[in-house]
């Protein structure tokens with residue numbers, strides 16, 4: 001090593017070298033603004049190394065999620081320790097206690113961890129495996145089916161000017177006259193052929209027609225709207241910058257994802273895309289919006305904030321409006337905000353609605369907001385992907401409390417990675433994080449109680465394989481297309497570990513990288529590099545090695561380089577750059593280096609995944625509260641034609657929902673039976689951990705309270721220091737209206753006042769109570785939806801396109817004859833009143849003696865005023881008489 005340093009190289013490390021360990025990402029670095037970070041990095045580079053080289057997907061438009069970029073703009077909470085660190089601490093303590101009990105001598109804690117987990121896992125594997133049965137579908141009477149279809153037909157409210165339910169299967173992007181820069185973008189994304197929804201939608205959207213499109217989850221709807229948008233923008237007038245396109249999505253994570261797809265697709269064009277979503281830096285967004293980017297991808301709340309408070313930003317010039325997940329965007333949660341946005345946007349726009357589940361709300365909107373819309377239904381709203389295998393685990397009535405144990409069994413034994421578990425409530429998701437964490441499962445959580453930075457980080461870690469199981473609420477149910485690095489499990493020195501494969505590509509230079517990493521108990525134990533050769537090029541992986549470097553190695557025209565870790569490497573003539581430092585155990589650190597051959601221009605090298613893998617399994621802790629929710633949740637797997645599996649726990653109360661799923665299923669469903677022995681084992685394990693769970697929850701609560709007090713003090717200090725500096729932001733509703741809206745949306749039983757009362761009466765919460773709480777919440781939601789469905793539908797009020805001339809006149813409310821006569825002041829009414837009842841009326845009243853003689857009468861009222869009472873009916877009595885009548 002010393003010799004290498006003498007030669008002017010940065011040497012790599014020997015096992016017994018003492019090292020200064022830099023943390024992988026210090027918190028100060030995280031807080032630093034983007035610009036400063038770059039400067040710091042540049043300083044640390046070796047002078048002769050190409051300065052403009054930047055590693056990896058931070059700017060890589062190829063990455064599926066540009067989380068790194070978004071994370072820079074998300075505020076981070078300062079926490080004394082993360083939840084994972086707390087879990088690790090408790091686990092470590094438990095291990096120590098256990099080993100002390102076993103009267104063993106000093107042990108290497110980490111090694112024993114690994115071994116124990118392996119033991120646990122292997123003993124689980126030896127246990128009886130789950131059994132799977134195919135669920136029989138009950139055959140329905142034909143007549144009954146017909147009726148439902150008919151009913152559905154009747155529900156159709158919108159008059160679509162055209163309906164497209166088929167497409168040209170042989171269509172190519174070239175056939176659609178897609179421009180070259182976008183074709184290049186497509187080929188970078190490896191999209192050779194349009195998917196069915198793309199083939200059907202793109203030509204219509206290019207014509208500028210309004211449309212309402214429905215296709216199964218994971219079928220490529222994002223490109224279906226983004227491609228025609230970009231294509232149309234290529235021909236925009238370029239003299240002034242104007243925001244012409246607005247894409248609205250329901251969640252922040254989805255917005256980041258759509259933004260990434262837009263950037264990938266537009267990478268060879270000059271179209272500017274901008275994100276406007278909650279949770280990310282407001283000032284940075286304001287600055288970006290001031291430049292009038294061509295496309296704004298937004299969530300409704302933050303968009304309205306900018307519309308109210310960012311000068312110069314308007315929607316007056318919007319030419320295309322897209323609502324992704326349209327049914328969600330138009331449901332009651334976003335109703336007020338959507339009304340405001342549509343009110344402010346240009347009326348001459350093209351509007352496109354996309355979702356995998358189209359419902360009445362969408363149709364209502366289509367009726368009032370779309371102009372001659374085209375309906376493009378490639379699938380029905382209830383369809384799931386054909387490559388999805390749907391399984392159900394039955395929970396007997398008296399065994400509701402076993403759900404946590406079943407989930408633990410599933411993720412620890414069977415579905416160990418690339419798995420999302422959907423949970424109804426944030427609280428339960430958090431508890432499961434602690435429980436599964438204590439059981440040694442590599443978990444993360446994703447829900448609305450986390451800060452935006454934590455949300456993005458969870459997704460990023462899940463994508464990168466650093467989290468195996470993601471516990472999420474319905475926040476993650478829609479739209480997210482999570483593709484992660486393909487990992488391969490290998491064993492190194494008895495430790496199970498993962499292998500990540502990356503491919504560096506640029507300008508004909510391919511760099512193969514293999515990196516090994518393991519996260520255990522908050523400490524990353526890493527790292528060495530394996531010799532890797534690309535199988536596609538007829539090469540083979542030679543097995544694990546500490547180092548591979550080959551300068552100028554040319555394999556079928558591809559130059560092979562490597563990132564390597566230290567040890568016995570001949571690096572003469574090669575330059576190294578430290579790209580990352582990992583901590584290995586408490587006392588050792590290992591550095592990863594990038595080897596770069598001198599004389600090779602690697603400016604702008606980009607890291608691309610060699611192999612990516614999507615979510616393999618979706619597990620539902622309880623049955624989702626509607627078929628629509630089910631379709632979206634299970635739609636996180638089996639995307640883009642890939643295989644996937646869903647496992648749903650179904651209790652007795654949820655069988656109705658299960659029937660719905662069975663009714664609409666197009667592929668056979670399976671029943672999974674988990675042996676009672678396995679459930680029992682995990683139930684006992686969780687029961688033993690209960691005190692630890694409580695301890696962690698208390699610590700968290702204490703920290704939370706301390707943070708809240710600290711925040712209040714800071715706020716007060718701020719107010720004292722800068723009293724005039726408190727700029728209040730405007731909102732389109734008053735505070736009271738907003739509070740009222742939120743209160744209306746809250747599910748009755750979960751109102752704040754009730755929650756407060758519930759806190760007061762402290763009782764021991766059992767596993768059954770927790771599950772019942774989950775089920776209750778789900779039921780309440782379903783009940784509200786059902787009530788809403790039953791309500792007569794109003795035409796939605798965003799209707800700036802309502803043609804008033806065609807509006808039906810309101811039928812006049814018919815007043816009773818009695819009221820009419822008393823209140824009418826018309827001429828004829830008054831005359832009639834003065835003259836008294838007509839002959840006919842008198843006859844009806846039995847007052848008429850005889851019909852008047854024609855000749856004797858003259859004038860217009862002669863008939864009416866004839867009869868014996870003629871004289872009597874003048875004067876004050878008239879009124880009385882008419883009243884009597």
Ligand SMILES: Nc1ncnc2c1ncn2[C@@H]1O[C@H](COP(=O)(O)OP(=O)(O)OP(=O)(O)O)[C@@H](O)[C@H]1O
Nearest residue numbers: 191193194195217218219220221222356479481640
């Ligand atoms: N033409 C194509 N060829 C191959 N893959 C594609 C193509 N278009 C899209 N994909 C891939 O299909 C996957 C799903 O795409 P996307 O997220 O747009 O689906 P979606 O229909 O919007 O799903 P959801 O209903 O869940 O929002 C993505 O990983 C995307 O990269």
